[in-house]
Structures are given as structure tokens and as C-alpha cells.
Amino acid sequence: MTSERVDVLRTDILILGSGGAGLLAALHAFDADSTLDITVVAKGLFGKSGCTRLVQGGYNVVLNREDSFERHFLDTVKAGQFLNDQELVWTLVTQAPRCVYELEHTFGCFFDRNADNTIHQKAFAGQSFDRTVHKGDLTGIEIMNRLSEQVMRRGIRIVEEHRALDLLPDASGRRIAGALIHSVRDGRYLVVRAKAVLLATGGGPTMYRVTAASADKSMDGIAMAFRAGADICDMEMVQFHPTGLLAAASLMTGTVLEEGLRGAGGYLYNGRRERFMERYDPARMERSTRDVVARSSYLEIMEGRGSPNSGVFIDVSHLGAAFVEQNFPGMVKRCRSVGLDLARTPVEVTPTAHFQMGGVKIGPDCASSLDGLYVAGEDAGTVHGANRLGGNGVAESTVFGCVAGDAMAARVTGERLPEVDMPLAAAMVGRTRKSLSPTADGRDIYEVRGEMQRLMWEQVGLVRNGRALAAAAARVRELRARAEDLRAPGSEMFNPGWQDLLNLRNHLVVSEMIARSALAREESRGSHFRRDFTDTREDPVSNIFVRRRNNGNDENDEMDLYRKPVRFSRVRPDGSMGGAVAGAPEPAPLADQGE
Amino acid sequence: MRLNLKIWRQAGPGAAGRLEDYTASDVSSDMSFLEMLDVVNDSLVRQGKDAIAFDSDCREGICGMCSLVINGVPHGPDRGTTVCQLHLRRFKEGDTITVEPWRARAFPVIKDLVVDRSAFDRIIIAGGYVSVNCGGAPDGNAILIPKEISETAMDSAACIGCGACVAACKNASAHLFMSAKISHLSLLPQGQVERYRRVVAMIEQADADGFGSCSNEGECEAVCPKEISISNIARMTREYVRAMLVAGK
Ligand SMILES: Cc1cc2nc3c(=O)[nH]c(=O)nc-3n(C[C@H](O)[C@H](O)[C@H](O)COP(=O)(O)OP(=O)(O)OC[C@H]3O[C@@H](n4cnc5c(N)ncnc54)[C@H](O)[C@@H]3O)c2cc1C
Ligand code: FES
Numbered sequence: 001m002t003s004e005r006v007d008v009l010r011t012d013i014l015i016l017g018s019g020g021a022g023l024l025a026a027l028h029a030f031d032a033d034s035t036l037d038i039t040v041v042a043k044g045l046f047g048k049s050g051c052t053r054l055v056q057g058g059y060n061v062v063l064n065r066e067d068s069f070e071r072h073f074l075d076t077v078k079a080g081q082f083l084n085d086q087e088l089v090w091t092l093v094t095q096a097p098r099c100v101y102e103l104e105h106t107f108g109c110f111f112d113r114n115a116d117n118t119i120h121q122k123a124f125a126g127q128s129f130d131r132t133v134h135k136g137d138l139t140g141i142e143i144m145n146r147l148s149e150q151v152m153r154r155g156i157r158i159v160e161e162h163r164a165l166d167l168l169p170d171a172s173g174r175r176i177a178g179a180l181i182h183s184v185r186d187g188r189y190l191v192v193r194a195k196a197v198l199l200a201t202g203g204g205p206t207m208y209r210v211t212a213a214s215a216d217k218s219m220d221g222i223a224m225a226f227r228a229g230a231d232i233c234d235m236e237m238v239q240f241h242p243t244g245l246l247a248a249a250s251l252m253t254g255t256v257l258e259e260g261l262r263g264a265g266g267y268l269y270n271g272r273r274e275r276f277m278e279r280y281d282p283a284r285m286e287r288s289t290r291d292v293v294a295r296s297s298y299l300e301i302m303e304g305r306g307s308p309n310s311g312v313f314i315d316v317s318h319l320g321a322a323f324v325e326q327n328f329p330g331m332v333k334r335c336r337s338v339g340l341d342l343a344r345t346p347v348e349v350t351p352t353a354h355f356q357m358g359g360v361k362i363g364p365d366c367a368s369s370l371d372g373l374y375v376a377g378e379d380a381g382t383v384h385g386a387n388r389l390g391g392n393g394v395a396e397s398t399v400f401g402c403v404a405g406d407a408m409a410a411r412v413t414g415e416r417l418p419e420v421d422m423p424l425a426a427a428m429v430g431r432t433r434k435s436l437s438p439t440a441d442g443r444d445i446y447e448v449r450g451e452m453q454r455l456m457w458e459q460v461g462l463v464r465n466g467r468a469l470a471a472a473a474a475r476v477r478e479l480r481a482r483a484e485d486l487r488a489p490g491s492e493m494f495n496p497g498w499q500d501l502l503n504l505r506n507h508l509v510v511s512e513m514i515a516r517s518a519l520a521r522e523e524s525r526g527s528h529f530r531r532d533f534t535d536t537r538e539d540p541v542s543n544i545f546v547r548r549r550n551n552g553n554d555e556n557d558e559m560d561l562y563r564k565p566v567r568f569s570r571v572r573p574d575g576s577m578g579g580a581v582a583g584a585p586e587p588a589p590l591a592d593q594g595e
Numbered sequence: 596m597r598l599n600l601k602i603w604r605q606a607g608p609g610a611a612g613r614l615e616d617y618t619a620s621d622v623s624s625d626m627s628f629l630e631m632l633d634v635v636n637d638s639l640v641r642q643g644k645d646a647i648a649f650d651s652d653c654r655e656g657i658c659g660m661c662s663l664v665i666n667g668v669p670h671g672p673d674r675g676t677t678v679c680q681l682h683l684r685r686f687k688e689g690d691t692i693t694v695e696p697w698r699a700r701a702f703p704v705i706k707d708l709v710v711d712r713s714a715f716d717r718i719i720i721a722g723g724y725v726s727v728n729c730g731g732a733p734d735g736n737a738i739l740i741p742k743e744i745s746e747t748a749m750d751s752a753a754c755i756g757c758g759a760c761v762a763a764c765k766n767a768s769a770h771l772f773m774s775a776k777i778s779h780l781s782l783l784p785q786g787q788v789e790r791y792r793r794v795v796a797m798i799e800q801a802d803a804d805g806f807g808s809c810s811n812e813g814e815c816e817a818v819c820p821k822e823i824s825i826s827n828i829a830r831m832t833r834e835y836v837r838a839m840l841v842a843g844k
Binding site (some may be wrong): 044045046047048049050053054104105107108110112113135136138140141142145146148149150152153155158160185186214215216247248255333334337338339439440441442443445446488489490491493494495496497500 | 606607623625636637639640641642643644645646647648649650651652653654655656657658659660675676680682684705706707709712713716719720723724725726745748749752753754755756780783785786
């Protein structure tokens with residue numbers, strides 16, 4: 001009954017997502033072996049969708065001889081409160097210079113210059129050196145435009161406005177062998193068979209009431225990986241950006257004013273005109289890490305010291321209007337569009353859900369725990385630990401995109417195309433098709449979504465406690481069951497209501513992971529703050545893993561949680577050297593880049 | 596506030612379309628135009644009706660996905676802004692607003708307000724990229740470019756590929772889009788190698804895809820959300836003439 005509308009596509013490498021991670025993976029795989037057949041699928045428009053394009057601040061990279069890999073590494077691990085996988089961090093910091101070099105020399109990006117023609121690097125909060133490369137405050141556009149041009153000119157297959165619904169195993173269930181794709185434009189289904197699949201759908205905690213991630217994302221990658229049985233970890237670690245623009249009734253609320261404003265010396269005031277960071281981090285003040293600044297703002301607001309619209313103020317006017325206008329033109333314009341003058345007056349901001357540090361557990365080559373499935377970018381976990389530094393996000397997606405592309409190209413060489421489990425694919429198609437009904441009234445979709453967004457913001461947000469988390473986890477589970485029964489009205493053609501329902505289901509699965517992991521972590525660490533356990537006390541420090549309990553029942557998949565101590569392979573929290581580099585000579589910048 | 600909307604509905608690529616009436620009641624003047632459409636869509640879904648299809652993603656003026664013609668003007672009445680950054684306070688209580696998709700032969704409607712802009716991609720494929728590996732030492736600082744040139748190049752690199760320039764042009768010409776790309780690449784050392792081949796290939800592809808020619812009306816510049824200057828078109832024309840000379844055609 002369904003088969004007449006399910007097409008099958010064969011490819012060597014299937015890439016889900018066309019952000020920084022997906023595009024660089026495609027380019028690296030192609031450049032490693034141009035005979036490979038590569039397919040890039042994007043839920044939104046190719047080159048336009050995703051958060052990489054929204055990168056305003058910039059890209060952390062060691063380029064200056066006075067900086068060092070070791071410093072970038074330590075900044076990252078300290079900000080992550082030692083929850084990071086240190087080998088992945090090492091890859092991040094040592095490969096970033098080469099990646100920036102490649103972006104300019106091979107792909108045609110061009111970053112801002114100093115007067116002496118070297119690449120300009122600016123200050124970002126939480127870092128011991130000014131190492132953030134940028135192009136004005138529109139760095140993401142530059143990277144995404146150049147990379148998508150390069151993918152197009154190589155003739156790599158692009159399938160846009162198609163969403164991946166689920167990963168497909170082979171008939172034996174031993175490996176991932178493709179994915180089921182659904183056209184947003186005309187509702188058709190496509191089974192893609194592939195030797196290797198990359199998940200690069202870019203996380204994005206859009207299930208929170210206030211969020212700054214791009215609107216088409218709904219944590220699809222992590223939800224798909226969960227349903228396929230992958231190991232997922234650190235899901236409680238959701239980053240809230242401290243300075244989302246507050247614009248009264250507008251959902252412009254959540255749009256981020258970039259970190260460089262604090263880096264450049266911006267002040268934060270509460271409603272009483274106090275620089276409240278004095279109370280929370282007197283040494284670093286506004287340049288403290290995101291987790292601390294966001295939580296401090298939230299506490300000020302909760303304790304009644306907020307601004308009129310329940311936020312705090314960011315003020316950069318003392319830096320001089322000309323300086324602000326010249327250095328942050330995009331930010332100035334964004335504020336102006338809602339009638340505010342950033343260069344001359346304080347502007348109201350609120351913490352906003354920004355980034356998911358947790359994700360699918362990967363090895364050094366981006367391989368997940370499922371054979372044939374690779375993961376890179378925001379869908380992957382443990383690079384940032386408990387808190388991501390501004391500027392390390394795009395570094396992650398680009399560096400690991402390259403790593404994944406190389407690894408997949410090597411992996412698929414000489415491999416046969418596996419068969420996919422077609423009966424399973426047909427069952428998935430049936431389930432998705434059932435969610436659309438011309439006679440549905442669709443009323444509950446937005447009620448369930450609204451409740452989820454409030455619940456996550458209030459009970460699983462910046463300040464947490466055990467009782468609220470347990471209640472939220474239970475309630476999210478009920479909403480999950482309810483969402484399974486909801487139907488969207490309308491046609492199969494480009495139907496936003498239907499997409500909202502499919503998004504909601506993925507949001508709810510991931511929301512449950514976040515709430516349950518947050519409940520399990522009985523301490524405060526980085527972005528995860530528990531009122532009932534305020535100390536950073538876990539010993540040994542562990543990652544919390546989530547995996548689907550293998551009960552074979554699609555609609556009611558239970559999750560198991562378990563813990564694994566973090567391996568301090570390079571440095572321990574007390575500052576002593578871990579195994580991997582103890583006694584090794586200190587690396588010099590740019591010395592470790594390979595060819 | 597309350598607004599009357601006339602919105603283009605079209606069930607699919609081949610289908611006939613028409614303007615249908617909707618009202619947005621109880622919307623706040625702080626809302627953006629797209630948030631207002633979300634509210635209309637929520638209520639359509641609640642009533643069991645097909646929601647209105649339109650493209651958007653970032654809602655920050657960065658991605659280039661949103662693409663609506665508001666009262667006959669691509670991206671609406673505010674200069675230098677995308678429609679996702681248009682706010683309702685720009686309108687008055689009880690106003691009637693027409694909302695249509697980009698209209699151009701090269702951008703066929705997919706559904707309602709969504710059009711297929713892949714013709715732009717084909718222009719890029721024809722030549723809108725840098726193709727050489729600039730080589731040299733593996734040092735991120737190796738490309739040396741004077742700051743003024745890099746700033747001019749940056750202005751033209753600001754294009755988000757939304758297609759408003761085409762939608763505003765009575766000839767549905769893609770000249771502003773192409774010229775932004777060509778200026779950007781021809782100013783930078785990375786773009787030199789293919790300089791002449793690029794301009795010819797892009798213009799030929801645009802012709803093949805049904806984009807019109809440029810008659811210097813300037814409508815494109817007026818609606819461009821990134822305020823890309825029409826002087827780029829003059830630069831493109833110079834590049835084209837030079838390319839023809841170089842090729843000896
Ligand atoms: C407002 C904002 C500002 C930021 N600023 C900075 C900064 O200054 N510096 C920094 O380092 N980091 C920044 N970040 C973080 C940075 O954008 C991310 O870390 C990173 O770039 C994510 O890249 P990605 O490739 O993983 O995903 P993305 O770039 O988000 O791409 C995801 C892609 O997956 C597609 N997709 C989603 N779901 C599906 C599906 N089901 N099927 C198929 N495709 C799908 C999307 O359409 C999109 O193409 C910012 C983030 C935001 C939201
Ligand atoms: S939605 Fe991204 S530019 Fe308008």
C-alpha cells in the first residue's frame with residue numbers, strides 16, 4: 001500500500017544536515033576520493049538553514065605565537081568543568097588552525113584583518129587569550145556561503161527541504177545502513193541506502209520557551225540516534241546564552257546579542273542599576289563564562305531585581321557609540337529593528353536556550369556506538385563538557401566535520417552497500433503517514449507544545465531541583481504518549497502544521513532525556529545547577545549516558561541511564577597531568593598540524 | 596491589534612492560485628510579521644485547515660530564507676530589512692495587507708508563499724566560487740590583503756541570496772545577485788584564477804534559467820535587505836567586457 005510512494009536512493013555516504021559539520025564532511029569526503037557518491041540532505045534550504053549561519057561572534061583558534069594549544073585546551077576543559085572528553089578537545093584545538101587555513105585557502109573564506117594583514121583575533125569571554133577569528137559580526141554567513149558554493153561546484157548531490165525521519169539498520173540490526181527521508185515539499189518518502197551515515201542535524205534546544213537556535217531545528221538527530229539505539233550522553237548540559245534580546249511581546253526574545261559585547265567590556269546591570277556580576281564572579285565580572293553569567297542574570301530576575309520586562313540590561317554605551325557601531329554593526333541593526341539603540345543606551349536582555357552540549361557519544365573519528373553511524377557538530381556530545389566556550393561551537397562543527405568526512409571516506413572504500421530493513425522502513429512510513437489526517441482538528445498540537453516549552457523553561461531550565469525535575473520528567477513522558485496520538489490536518493504538500501507535529505515528537509523524546517539526566521546528576525556543574533545540590537561534588541566525575549531500552553516497541557521506548565567515569569587522559573581537575581601527555585614536550589602553536 | 600490579510604494560496608506547483616482573506620485578530624504590535632503568520636497558522640491548524648506555507652529559519656535577517664512580497668514590495672516597506680525583521684508596529688489597526696510570493700519565471704511557486712530558488716544555485720554552480728587551492732605555508736595568516744579592499748569585498752559578500760532583487764525587477768533579472776558575487780570574488784586574490792571564465796559562465800546560466808536582462812531601474816537595490824549597491828552591476832559589466840576581450844570573442 002505504501003510502496004508506490006517510497007523511492008530508493010543508493011549512495012556511498014549520506015550526510016544528514018547542511019550546517020558547518022555536514023558541509024565540511026561532504027567536502028572532505030569528496031576531496032579524499034572524488035569517485036564517491038555523496039548525498040547531503042537538509043531539512044531547510046541548502047546553504048541557508050542551520051545555526052552555523054547564525055554565528056556572529058566567531059571562531060576560536062590558536063594562530064598567534066604567544067598563544068598555545070595548551071592554553072586553548074585548558075580554557076576549554078576548565079569551562080567544561082572536566083566533563084569533556086579530553087581527546088576530542090585536543091583534536092578540536094590542534095585541528096582548528098588547519099581548518100581555518102583551509103577555509104581561507106581551499107574554500108575561499110576571508111576573515112577580518114589587522115593593519116599588518118594578519119588575521120584579526122578578538123576577545124571572547126572565558127578565555128585566557130584573544131583568539132576569536134571573525135568576519136565582522138557575520139562570520140557564519142561567510143563560512144556557510146563559501147562552503148555551500150564549494151559543495152555545489154563539486155556536483156555533490158543535494159536534497160533540500162527534506163527531513164530525515166529515522167535511521168535505518170540493516171536487516172540483521174547490526175549496523176546502520178541508511179535513513180528514511182521525507183520531503184517537506186510534497187510529502188514523499190525516500191529510503192536512502194548508504195555505507196556510512198553522518199548525523200549533523202545540529203542539536204538546538206528549541207523545546208525551551210525562550211530559545212535562540214534556528215527555528216527549523218528540533219533535536220531530530222539526537223532523537224533519531226536514540227531510537228536507533230546509540231549511546232547518548234551529558235544531555236543535562238544545556239547552554240543558556242546570557243544575552244538574548246528582549247523585545248516585549250515579540251519572540252525576537254531569544255535572539256542573541258553576541259558575546260563579543262561582553263568581551264569588549266560591556267556591563268550588565270540589574271533593575272537597580274547594580275553591576276550584579278560583582279556578587280557572583282568579582283574577578284571576571286561580565287567576562288565570566290556563559291553558565292555563570294546566564295545563571296546570575298536568572299537569579300537576579302527571580303529574586304525581583306530584574307528589569308521592567310523581566311530581564312537585565314547590557315550596556316556598551318561607555319565604549320563610545322562610534323566604536324560600537326563600527327565593531328558590532330549587525331547587533332546595532334538588530335536592536336534598531338525593534339526600536340532600541342544599542343550604541344547609546346542600555347538594552348534589555350534575558351538568558352535564552354542556546355546550545356546542547358550533550359549528544360551522541362563519539363570516538364576520535366566521529367564514529368558512534370552504532371556501526372556505520374558517524375556524528376559531528378552539535379549532535380555530538382562531550383567536546384564541550386558542562387559548558388561551551390563562545391567560539392568553540394563553530395570550531396567544533398567545522399573541525400569534526402572534516403574529521404568525519406575523512407573517516408567516512410576511508411571507511412567506505414571497498415565496502416559493499418548494505419541492505420536496509422525495508423519492512424521497518426515501511427512501518428515507519430505508515431506511522432508517519434498516520435500522523436496526518438484531513439479530518440483532524442489539530443487543536444492539541446500547540447497545547448502540548450506550549451506546555452512542553454513552559455515545563456522545560458521553568459522546571460528543567462537554569463535553576464533546577466530534584467522534585468521539579470522528577471515531576472517534569474513524568475509529565476514529559478505523558479506528553480510523549482499523547483503526541484503519538486495527535487494528528488495534523490492539511491495536505492501532504494509543504495504543511496507547516498504537520499512539520500510542527502513531527503518536530504514536537506522529537507522534542508519530547510529529547511526533553512525526557514534532559515529531564516532524566518538532570519535528575520540523575522545530583523550536583524551542580526557548569527550549565528547544570530541544582531538548588532538542592534549546589535556543590536560541584538561528584539567523585540569520580542562521570543558522564544551520564546542515556547540509551548534506549550531494547551524492547552522493540554516503537555511507540556513506547558523506555559530509556560536506561562547509566563554512568564561512566566570521565567577519563568582524564570591529559571589533565572586532572574587538580575591540575576596534574578593525566579596519562580596521555582605526562583612528560584611529553586609542550587606543543588608549540590602550529591607545530592602539530594600534519595601536512 | 597487586528598489586521599486584514601489577503602494571502603496567496605496555491606495548492607501546488609501547477610495549481611491555480613488566488614488571494615484569500617484572513618484576519619489576524621488580537622496580535623501585538625511588538626510582534627514580527629512572521630510571528631503574526633505563525634499565529635494565523637496555529638489557528639488554521641486548530642480549525643483543521645491547511646496551514647499557509649512560507650519559508651523562514653533564522654528570523655534574524657541572516658539566512659535568506661524568508662521571501663514575501665508585502666503590499667507589492669519584496670520584504671515589505673522597511674528599507675534594508677528582511678521580512679522576518681518587519682514588525683507589526685509598521686502597520687495600523689485595521690490595515691489590509693496583501694502577502695504574495697516572489698514572482699519570477701525562474702522562481703516557480705512550490706506552494707502558497709514558497710518558491711523554488713534553485714535557479715540561484717545553478718548560477719553559483721556555473722561559476723560563483725573560488726576554485727584554486729591558494730597553497731603556501733600552512734599558516735592561517737598567509738593571505739595578505741589590504742584592509743580597504745577586504746572591506747569593499749565584504750560589503751558585496753553580505754548577500755544572503757534571498758532573491759528579493761529578482762522579485763522587485765520588472766525584468767526578473769538576477770544581475771544584482773550575480774554582480775555581488777562577482778565583485779566579491781574578483782576583488783580578492785582567492786578569486787583571480789577564474790575571474791573571466793566566472794562572469795561569462797554565470798551570465799550564460801542566468802539567461803538559460805529565464806532571468807531577464809538589466810535595464811537599470813534600480814528596484815533591486817531599493818529592496819535589498821543587505822543594501823548591496825547597484826554599482827556592483829557596473830563592475831560586473833566591466834568584468835564581462837574585459838572577459839570578452841581576453842577571450843578574443
Ligand atoms: C544565534 C546563534 C549564534 C551562535 N554564535 C556562535 C559563535 O559566535 N561562535 C561559535 O563558535 N558558535 C556559535 N553558535 C553555535 C554554532 O552555530 C553551532 O555550534 C554549530 O555551528 C552547529 O553546527 P552544525 O553543523 O552542528 O549544525 P547547524 O549549522 O545547525 O546545521 C544543522 C543542519 O541540519 C539540518 N537538519 C535539522 N534537522 C534535520 C533533519 N531531521 N533531517 C535533515 N536535516 C536536518 C538543518 O536544516 C541544517 O541544515 C551560535 C549558535 C546560535 C544559535
Ligand atoms: S528568516 Fe532568515 S533572513 Fe528572514
